[in-house]
Amino acid sequence: MLDPSPKVQELQARLNAFMDRHIYPNEDRYYAESTAEGPWGVQPVVEQLKTLAREEGLWNLFLPASEHGAGLTNLEYAPLCEIMGRSHLAPEVFNCSAPDTGNMEVLARYGTEEHKRQWLQPLLEGRIRSAFAMTEPAVASSDATNIQASIRRDGDEYVINGHKWFTTGATDPRCKIMIFMGKTDPDNPEKHKQQSMILVPLETPGVKVIRPLPVFGFYGVPDRAAEVVFENVRVPATNILLGEGRGFEIAQGRLGPGRIHHCMRLIGLAERVLEKMCRRTKERVAFGKPVAEQTVTLERIADSRIMIDQCRLLTLHAAHMMDTVGNKGARSQIAMIKVAAPNMACQVIDWAIQAFGGAGVTNDFALASAYATARLLRIADGPDEVHRNQIGKLELRKYG
Incomplete structure (x- = not known):
């Protein structure tokens, strides 16, 4: 389960290469255009990079068992989604961003042929x-x-x-x-x-x-x-x-994959933030030695590494369960990661902000926007409290 298939490894290599060539170098431009265009506008860099991603076949990777996507299972998609999650710019560039992914899955599963022709096809093509x-x-x-x-x-x-x-x-x-x-x-x-x-x-x-x-x-x-x-x-x-009367049925079919995709992306985001924290603290000197050598920093870096890897394993297990027993059978595992991943990311990002000092609360290093993402996801797609209640009830059922 932990070793990606050759197909996934090949996609990982191509995706990482695209990130290095096109995503990371354009992040500053993306944030600047987001500010300039505002919420009613479109960042030109996104549309430019979407064309490149589609030409390279890195498109609609999220769609399982579909002629429209890569035909990956949830477990196969997990490491790819994690890579995309490292940057706010990336998911939309690959046509793998919310809410479109969930809406496309709904249309693919529950839409009529006319719905698919009118709405699913242009969504799959990234035209709307x-x-x-x-x-x-x-x-x-x-x-x-x-x-x-x-x-x-x-x-x-x-x-x-x-x-x-x-x-x-x-x-x-x-x-x-x-x-x-x-x-x-x-x-x-x-x-x-x-x-x-x-x-x-x-x-x-x-x-x-x-x-x-x-x-x-x-x-x-x-x-x-x-x-x-x-x-x-x-x-x-x-x-x-x-x-x-089928709204809840559709919602559960939609929100299961949506929730796990958020967790996959958050793991990638936390990894990126940990990298930034390690590089920054090795470069900065306080009280006569690099910040990285301060005991509190070492402990936070260690705890971040532990927490990220724990969440990754939980998420891979949930993806495996979704693939083998279905979303309903995996509802406890999905609920667990939906609590664990946003809380983990919030903590790792908070420690990084602290390590960066005043720079951390600006958005020069994209830590503030990273925290906004993680904190929102403790509420979006069901708040922590609802998922914890569900986990507790499912656990109690084991004991009659």
Whole structure:
């Protein structure tokens, strides 16, 4: 399980070479363009590098068992996703960034042939982007049964009303389609069958993107979060995914891979930060010796190494379980890594910031934006508390 196949090793080598040639040298440009363009714009460097990545066949690597991607298992994709996670610039360049990866998987699994033709194909080609509208400001969305948005059937259409936020991707000018979760049957006694998911083109009348949401002051790096209002939005009834009442079923199919992809990327991000911390502390002298030789620094570097490797092994195990017993069978392992990886990354990045001193809280070394990423992911796709509760309940079931 720990030794990548020859196919994966070859992809690792090509991916690392691309990162060295094109990603790392362009990071400063990416951050500068992100600031200049803002959350409503597109960084030119991203579009330029996407063309190169596609030409080199480093494209849609996330899609398992698909004629559209590399046909990798979750376990095979893990080391590749980790490499991409080393830079905020990388995932989108390879068409492997959220929310598009999850949305593409939903369309591939649950979409009709028309959905695939109209939306999946241009997403796979990187010509458009997408959004995912689930979280709501008026309720505790950690319990998704609280969702209040409505999807009401009216003849050959559905009428959609709701107020969403942290709708990832909605401010991107390339965003053309979103997956919306709301209630089609609010009175159903089975709470998990009240919700449905439906496709909503962003340009539909009544869809209003109110504002971008910053994450610790960062707009669009890495997450284009937005607040969106839906007022009497009408879409064809054929836009419903899988059928009424199947929203939770789709969500679990979507969020399992999404969660593990976040953890894979966080491991890569933590590795990169640890490298920066080691290089920086070897170069800086305080109280007569390099900061790297201070005992507290040595302990933090050692603990970082231990924590990263622990999370990598947990993540590989979860990926193996997903491949062998399915997402539902692996739900405990997915929940464990979703708690472990963001907490690990937050701690490693925090120690790096401390080692860098004042420079660490600027973004000259991309540590502040790295921390924003990791801290957000202790909440996104389910907060730590929800996953811990699930892990505890699944553990107790073993004992009757």
